[in-house]
C-alpha cells in the first residue's frame with residue numbers, strides 16, 4: 001500500500017478541478033482511479049470534506065459501483081466477460097482456464113503484481129464472443145490458447 | 160490518392176483492425192503508395208471484420224476478414240484498384256445481409272468518418288435539426304408522436320408522449336439525458352452508433368432540447384465503452400467548434416450544451432431513475448415512481464431520459480417527417496428496430512429492419528444458423544431479463560405485442576443464440592445469480608428472492624424434493640414479479656420460468672412442454 005501523503009495532492013487537485021460541476025462525485029472518483037489506478041481509502045475523508053458529504057456517503061458510493069476499487073491493481077487488469085453471449089461461446093471454459101493459468105480468482109492480483117483479474121458483465125463485443133479486455137485493449141473470440149498467447153506476449157504489461 | 164476504410168469500432172479492433180491498418184500504412188509507405196485510411200464505424204457484418212474497403216471508380220469494394228499477414232498479397236493483387244483476391248467481397252451494400260435491411264437510424268454507420276462533421280453534413284447530417292429550428296416546440300413533438308417511435312431501451316414507451324409531458328412541465332431548467340448504459344448481454348447497437356456515427360446522437364439530443372426547452376444534455380455512458388467515450392468527445396468538440404452545440408446554435412439564438420458522463424459498472428444504472436441518481440453522484444438506488452422523471456427528473460427538474468437508439472432515430476424523423484418513419488413496421492410497432500445477433504451464430508452483427516420479420520428469418524436467413532453448426536436450441540431475446548425461446552416459437556414476428564403474447568420481450572433488440580450443448584438449468588441459475596449481483600438492494604423480493612432462487616434451482620438440479628422445490632421456485636418468481644419495485648427483480652422470472660417451462664428436462668423434470 002502506498003503512502004497516501006504522496007497521493008494526497010493528486011486527489012485534492014482532481015477534487016478541486018470538479019468543485020463547480022453538478023453531480024461531481026462520480027467524475028471525481030473516475031479522475032482519481034484513472035490517475036492512481038484505485039481510490040485510496042484515505043482519500044475518502046478529503047473527498048467528503050470538499051463536497052460537504054459524510055464519510056459514509058462517499059464510501060457508500062465507492063462500494064456500490066463494481067468498477068471502483070480501493071486497492072491498487074496489478075500492472076495490467078484483465079476483464080473477462082461472464083454474460084450470456086460469451087457463455088454461449090465457451091466463456092465458462094475460458095474463465096476457468098484464466099483463473100487456473102494466473103493462479104488467482106476474480107478480484108485478485110497475481111503474486112508478482114502483473115495481473116489483476118476482474119469479471120465483467122458484457123463488453124458490447126457479443127458478436128465475437130468470448131471477450132476479454134486487457135487494460136483498454138479489447139480482444140474477441142478468445143480461446144484458451146489465444147488467452148495464453150496474449151498473456152505470454154505480455155499484452156498490457158509491456159506498456 | 161486512394162481512400163481506404165478500416166473500422167475503429169470496438170469489435171473490429173477486438174479482431175485486429177488496428178494491426179491491419181498499421182500494416183497497410185507501413186507497406187504503402189514502403190512502396191510509395193498514396194493512400195488515406197479513414198477509420199469508419201462498422202458496417203455491422205461482424206464475421207467479415209476486420210473489413211477493408213477501398214474507394215474505386217466503380218464504388219466501394221470490400222475485402223474481409225483481413226489479417227495483417229494478408230496485406231502484402233492484397234496489395235500485390237491490386238487492392239487499390241479493387242481487383243480480385245480470395246478475400247474479395249465486392250460492394251458490401253449488395254450482400255444479402257446488408258441489402259435486405261432498412262437502414263434508417265444506421266444510414267451512415269460504416270459509411271462515413273464518424274468524427275468528421277463535413278462528412279456528416281455531406282451525408283444528410285443536420286437536416287433534421289435544420290427543420291426543427293424552423294418549427295415550434297409542439298410541432299417537433301408532433302413529428303415524434305406521429306412517427307410512432309417507442310423507446311428502444313427496453314420498455315417501449317411512446318417517445319412522443321414522454322416528450323409532450325416534459326414540454327408541458329413548466330420549469331426554469333430541463334434536461335435531456337441519454338441512456339447509454341447498454342448493459343444487456345447481446346446488445347451493441349448503442350455502441351455502434353456512438354463509435355460509428357456519434358453526430359446522429361448529438362443531433363437527436365439537440366432536437367430533443369429544442370422540442371422541450373432543455374438547454375443541457377448528458378450522455379450517461381457505461382465505463383465499459385472507452386472507444387465510444389473518445390468518439391463522442393471528439394464529435395462533441397467538432398460540433399461546438401462549428402456552432403452545432405453551445406450557445407446560439409446556427410445563429411438561432413437557441414442553446415444546448417452536452418456532456419458525457421461515465422457510469423461505473425452497475426447494470427442497474429441502466430434503469431432510468433437509478434441512472435439519474437448516479438448522475439447526481441449517488442448510489443444507483445432505484446426511485447419510486449411517480450413522480451415520473453419527465454416531471455421530477457435530474458436534480459429534481461423535468462427530464463427526458465431516452466435510449467441512444469431512440470434519440471438517434473430523431474434526426475431522420477425530423478428530416479423526412481413522422482409519417483415516413485411510421486410507414487415501416489407493423490401494428491403498434493412502427494419504424495425499424497436495430498437487431499443485434501450475438502452468441503452462437505454464424506453471421507453475427509447488426510440487422511436494422513422494419514418490425515414484422517420473424518425470429519426464424521433473422522436467425523437463419525441473416526444469421527446463417529449457429530456458429531458451431533449444431534442445432535439452435537434456445538434463444539434469449541431482449542437481454543438478461545428477457546425470456547428464452549424455443550424452436551416452436553421462432554415464427555413469432557418481431558413486434559412488441561406479438562412477443563408480449565408469448566410472455567417474451569423484444570427489449571433493446573439483442574438476440575443471443577445457444578446451440579444444443581446449452582444447459583438451461585444453468586442459464587436459469589445464472590439469471591438469478593445476475594440478479595443477486597446487480598440488484599440495487601432496495602426491495603426484498605429482488606435482493607433476497609434472487610439469492611433464494613439460486614439455492615432452490617441448485618436443489619432441483621440436485622434432485623432434492625423436486626416437485627416441492629419446483630413449486631417453491633414458481634412461488635418465488637411470482638413474488639419477485641409482483642413485489643419488486645423495478646424490472647430487475649420484476650423480470651428476472653422471465654428467463655427463469657421460460658427455461659423451466661420450455662426445457663424442463665434440463666432440470667431433471669419430466670413435465671410436458673407447455674407452450
Ligand SMILES: Cc1cc2nc3c(=O)[nH]c(=O)nc-3n(C[C@H](O)[C@H](O)[C@H](O)COP(=O)(O)O)c2cc1C
Pocket residue numbers: 309310311312313314315316318338339340341342343426427428429430431432464465466467469470645646647
Ligand atoms: C434493470 C434495468 C436496466 C435497464 N438498462 C437500460 C439500458 O442499459 N439502456 C436503456 O436505454 N434502457 C435501460 N433500461 C430502461 C430504462 O429504464 C428506460 O426505460 C429507458 O432508458 C427509457 O428510454 P427509451 O424510452 O428511449 O427506451 C433498463 C431498465 C431496467 C429495469
Ligand code: SF4
Pocket residue numbers: 427445597598599600601602603605606643644645646647648649
Ligand atoms: S427490483 Fe431490485 S433493482 Fe429494482 S428497485 Fe428493487 S431491489 Fe432495486
